[in-house]
Amino acid sequence: MAIDKNSTGYTFIFSIAMVVVVGTALAFTALSLKDRQDANAADKKMMNILGAIGVSADRTNANALFAEYVVERVAIDLDGRQVSATSLAVDPKDKADPFSIDVKKDYRASIKSAVKAADGDEAALAAALSDKDLEFPLFRCVTDAGQNLYVIPVVGSGLWGPIWGYVALEDDMTTIFGANFDHKTETPGLGAEIKESFFTVKFKGKKLNKEGKALFSVLKGGAPTDENSVDGITGGTITSKGVDEMINRTLQVYLRYFESQTRAQR
Amino acid sequence: MSTETAVATVKKESLFSKKNRKLLVDPLDDSNPITVQVLGICSALAITVQLQQAVIMSLSVLFVMIGGNVIVSLLRNMIPDRIRIIVQLVVVASLVIIVDQVLKAFQPDISEKLSVFVGLIITNCIIMGRLEAFALANKPGPSFLDAIGNAMGYAWILLAVSIVREVFGSGAISLPGMGQVKFLPTEWFMSEGGFYENNNLMILPPMALITVGIIIWIQRSRNQALIEEN
Numbered sequence: 001m002a003i004d005k006n007s008t009g010y011t012f013i014f015s016i017a018m019v020v021v022v023g024t025a026l027a028f029t030a031l032s033l034k035d036r037q038d039a040n041a042a043d044k045k046m047m048n049i050l051g052a053i054g055v056s057a058d059r060t061n062a063n064a065l066f067a068e069y070v071v072e073r074v075a076i077d078l079d080g081r082q083v084s085a086t087s088l089a090v091d092p093k094d095k096a097d098p099f100s101i102d103v104k105k106d107y108r109a110s111i112k113s114a115v116k117a118a119d120g121d122e123a124a125l126a127a128a129l130s131d132k133d134l135e136f137p138l139f140r141c142v143t144d145a146g147q148n149l150y151v152i153p154v155v156g157s158g159l160w161g162p163i164w165g166y167v168a169l170e171d172d173m174t175t176i177f178g179a180n181f182d183h184k185t186e187t188p189g190l191g192a193e194i195k196e197s198f199f200t201v202k203f204k205g206k207k208l209n210k211e212g213k214a215l216f217s218v219l220k221g222g223a224p225t226d227e228n229s230v231d232g233i234t235g236g237t238i239t240s241k242g243v244d245e246m247i248n249r250t251l252q253v254y255l256r257y258f259e260s261q262t263r264a265q266r
Numbered sequence: 267m268s269t270e271t272a273v274a275t276v277k278k279e280s281l282f283s284k285k286n287r288k289l290l291v292d293p294l295d296d297s298n299p300i301t302v303q304v305l306g307i308c309s310a311l312a313i314t315v316q317l318q319q320a321v322i323m324s325l326s327v328l329f330v331m332i333g334g335n336v337i338v339s340l341l342r343n344m345i346p347d348r349i350r351i352i353v354q355l356v357v358v359a360s361l362v363i364i365v366d367q368v369l370k371a372f373q374p375d376i377s378e379k380l381s382v383f384v385g386l387i388i389t390n391c392i393i394m395g396r397l398e399a400f401a402l403a404n405k406p407g408p409s410f411l412d413a414i415g416n417a418m419g420y421a422w423i424l425l426a427v428s429i430v431r432e433v434f435g436s437g438a439i440s441l442p443g444m445g446q447v448k449f450l451p452t453e454w455f456m457s458e459g460g461f462y463e464n465n466n467l468m469i470l471p472p473m474a475l476i477t478v479g480i481i482i483w484i485q486r487s488r489n490q491a492l493i494e495e496n
Contacts, residue, residue, distance in 0.1 A: 014344065036371035
């Protein structure tokens with residue numbers, strides 16, 4: 001039986017069959033590997049959080065060290081009210097666990113466009129985000145020396161794509177204990193340098209300026225810095241601005257939470 | 267019945283025949299995809315900073331190459347001519363996605379370092395080139411050998427370049443699953459007050475191009491047949 005393999009009908013049938021077979025195969029692969037991939041992503045997240053408080057972990061001990069240093073995980077809303085808190089072991093499958101809050105997804109889905117539309121206008125941004133039902137995770141850690149540290153995830157936009165990181169604040173909620181950043185596709189040698197230690201080490205010991213116009217500034221290369229700012233990356237101006245923007249925007253939410261906490265203690 | 271036995275004998279012969287040995291050996295030297303055809307250069311330059319990345323990349327390309335060549339060869343009489351490039355692309359892309367997913371699950375750190383270059387195997391000219399030039403016109407057996415030959419031709423260049431770059435650029439050698447082994451004592455390094463300093467140029471992309479160039483130079487001085495006449 002001869003089929004004309006160049007006829008339009010055959011071409012359509014061939015394409016449809018191919019798409020079904022390939023789609024099934026890929027869906028099967030993705031589903032069967034998902035658990036392992038999620039576990040890897042959770043390990044990486046723990047390593048980053050531990051990195052912000054100066055504990056270096058690898059994939060083998062990330063879980064154990066995370067359980068040792070991170071004593072409480074809190075979820076807060078945009079107004080700084082506590083939504084939930086837990087000290088139990090991390091369960092990456094539990095959606096209610098503050099550890100599972102996907103800040104990158106939230107940023108992509110709702111915050112990014114709101115930031116762009118508000119164009120620096122804080123009130124407009126707050127109004128745009130108020131009905132989004134966002135939750136922000138906070139990780140309270142205790143170091144070997146007994147010092148209380150608060151690790152805050154930050155997400156923003158660089159020049160080419162997303163940038164993110166973790167900022168650790170000390171007990172006074174003003175001094176930065178440490179920070180680390182990462183990026184998806186920033187220019188190697190320029191914006192991509194935000195993940196290098198020479199940049200992140202500058203944040204250590206700097207303070208948030210709660211009275212000033214900006215909480216914290218990443219300045220354009222070479223400008224004199226004070227205790228509320230660090231020198232940005234030369235040639236990576238837009239990435240540096242992105243770091244500046246994400247820190248200011250995110251920390252404001254957490255400061256509202258810290259303020260309500262200190263008021264409650266009085 | 268008769269066709270079946272004919273195929274079987276051809277296959278049996280083919281594994282030992284001179285023609286099919288050529289399929290395996292030629293791409294290692296005479297028609298090497300990187301140094302002679304100058305295909306797949308971008309990934310060869312980008313991921314040869316460490317040996318472990320080059321090993322994983324080579325294995326990934328080997329898998330995609332074999333899978334792609336064999337599948338396209340099996341389908342060669344069924345693929346409509348008008349959409350053959352799309353069909354090849356879909357086959358290669360699916361295999362690459364599988365590789366990417368497996369790496370993310372089992373080798374997350376290396377997967378992170380290779381980042382986009384695993385996805386870019388799809389556009390690796392060697393693979394599409396072999397599918398279009400060989401698998402579409404040949405039986406699965408020879409296509410399988412052709413895939414191994416070309417993938418190995420790609421792999422040995424990658425491994426050679428990455429060994430040179432890692433040894434001189436980082437003073438170390440790394441293999442998947444073993445991590446990086448530094449073979450110089452730390453106190454020899456200048457930062458520790460010693461006399462040795464890694465050559466940072468080796469880590470930068472231009473040095474990969476120069477290393478590949480040196481390999482081409484050595485290859486052509488040994489194999490005069492490769493030198494084109496002006």
